[in-house]
Amino acid sequence: MLRWLVLFMVLALPLRAEQVVLGLSRDEVAITATFDGSDILIFGAIKREEPIPEDSNLEVIIALAGPSEPITVRRKDRVAGIWVNVDAVEVDEAPSFYAVLSSAPMETALRQVEDLRHDITIPRAIRSVGAPMNVTDAEAFTEALIRIRAGAGLYQVLENAVDLEEDTLFRGQVTLPANLTEGPYRTRIFLTRDGNVVDIYETSIAVNKVGLERWLYELSRNQPLIYGLMSLAIAIAAGWGASAAFRLLQR
Numbered sequence: 001m002l003r004w005l006v007l008f009m010v011l012a013l014p015l016r017a018e019q020v021v022l023g024l025s026r027d028e029v030a031i032t033a034t035f036d037g038s039d040i041l042i043f044g045a046i047k048r049e050e051p052i053p054e055d056s057n058l059e060v061i062i063a064l065a066g067p068s069e070p071i072t073v074r075r076k077d078r079v080a081g082i083w084v085n086v087d088a089v090e091v092d093e094a095p096s097f098y099a100v101l102s103s104a105p106m107e108t109a110l111r112q113v114e115d116l117r118h119d120i121t122i123p124r125a126i127r128s129v130g131a132p133m134n135v136t137d138a139e140a141f142t143e144a145l146i147r148i149r150a151g152a153g154l155y156q157v158l159e160n161a162v163d164l165e166e167d168t169l170f171r172g173q174v175t176l177p178a179n180l181t182e183g184p185y186r187t188r189i190f191l192t193r194d195g196n197v198v199d200i201y202e203t204s205i206a207v208n209k210v211g212l213e214r215w216l217y218e219l220s221r222n223q224p225l226i227y228g229l230m231s232l233a234i235a236i237a238a239g240w241g242a243s244a245a246f247r248l249l250q251r
Contacts, residue, residue, distance in 0.1 A: 017049050017050045017198070018047070018048050018049075018058075018191055018198055018199055019046070019047045019048075019199050020045075020047075020060075020189050020199050020200070020201035021044050021045045021046070021047050021201075022042070022043075022044040022201045023043045023044050024041070024043075024187075024205065025039075025040055025041035025042075025043075028205065028207075028208070029176065029180070029185075029205060029206070029208075037175060037178045038175075039173055039174070039175050039176070040064075040174050040176065040205065041172075042101075042171065042172050042174065042187065042189070043169075043170065043171035043172075044169075044171075044189065044201070045168055045169050045170070046058075046168050046169075046191065052168075053193070057104075057108070057193065057194055058164070058167045058191070058192070059103045059104045059108065059109035059164070059192045059193075059195075060102070060103045060109075060162045060189065060190070060191060060192075061101070061102045061103075061106075061110060061120060061162070061189070061190040061192065062099075062100070062101040062102075062162060062172050062174070062187070062188070062190075063099070063100045063101075063120055063125075063186075063188045064098070064099045064100075064174050064186070064187050064188075064205070065095040065097065065098050065125060065186045065187075065188075066096040066097030066098065066154075066180065066181050066183065066185050067095070067184065068093040068094060068127075069096055069181070070090065070091060070092055070093065070094070071090075071094050072088055072089070072090050072091070073088065073089050073091060073142075073145050074087070074088045075087040075088070075141065075144075087141075089138055089141040089142075091127070091141070091142065091145060092127045092128055092129050093126065093127040094125075094126045094127075094145060095125055095126070096180075096181035096183075097176070097177075097180060097181065097185070098125055098149075098154070098155050098156070099155075099156040099157075099158065099174045100121060100122065100156070100157055101158040101161040101174065102158070102159050102161065103162040103163070103164040103170065104159070104160060105159050105160070106121065106157075106159060108195070109192055109195065110190075110192060110195055110197075111194075111195035114192070114196060117197075118190065118197060118200070120188075120190060121157075122146055122155055122157065123142065123146065126142055128141070128142055152177070153177040154179070156174070158174075161173075176207075180207055181207075182208055184204040184207075185205040185206075185207055186202070186204055187202065187203050187204060187205055188200060188201070188202050189201040189202075
């Protein structure tokens with residue numbers, strides 16, 4: 001009886017008229033000693049139960065987010081001729097990497113209320129609950145964080161970067177920089193009509209250190225003393241080698 005009741009409830013749910021079917025050129029990124037970045041192609045199609053509506057605009061937004069972490073943003077000012085830290089704000093959560101791609105300008109593809117609901121744009125993806133009483137412009141610290149990470153290629157806003165063909169097929173490419181943080185990278189695809197989200201597809205891309213990078217990372221975490229001694233030995237050997245080479249050049 002319970003099985004039939006559950007089946008009836010599922011059948012009674014309204015079918016979504018449009019759904020995202022996603023594909024990835026790769027679902028894993030390996031960070032090696034020679035890793036200098038990577039490109040990921042995100043592509044898919046839109047599955048429909050009804051004909052394409054003609055009285056509204058369809059857009060696709062892709063959001064790729066790296067692991068979130070707390071970070072302290074400091075502001076410097078000149079005091080007695082010296083630049084010193086004068087204020088600091090603790091940002092509770094900030095993605096280590098964030099890219100948002102859209103098939104149209106964001107103000108066209110997404111309504112603000114939908115951004116508030118799903119945290120799609122970069123400012124919405126950063127969570128900063130409070131600030132010290134002496135800081136009256138906490139938003140300036142978030143803006144500075146976005147500006148710094150955007151300059152390093154860690155935060156990307158790519159409008160009109162998603163190709164949408166005949167309101168059915170879409171594709172977009174994300175360039176990952178070399179300085180990636182290890183962990184799962186949350187990938188979300190939003191299908192919108194007139195700025196309203198009508199479907200969401202979510203998956204993840206694994207970014208992991210491998211080979212020598214993985215071994216050094218594990219050694220530094222599990223055997224910090226051995227890692228420190230090894231680093232010191234390498235530094236001494238490098239210094240001695242440079243000195244010996246310099247003496248040979250002097251002869």
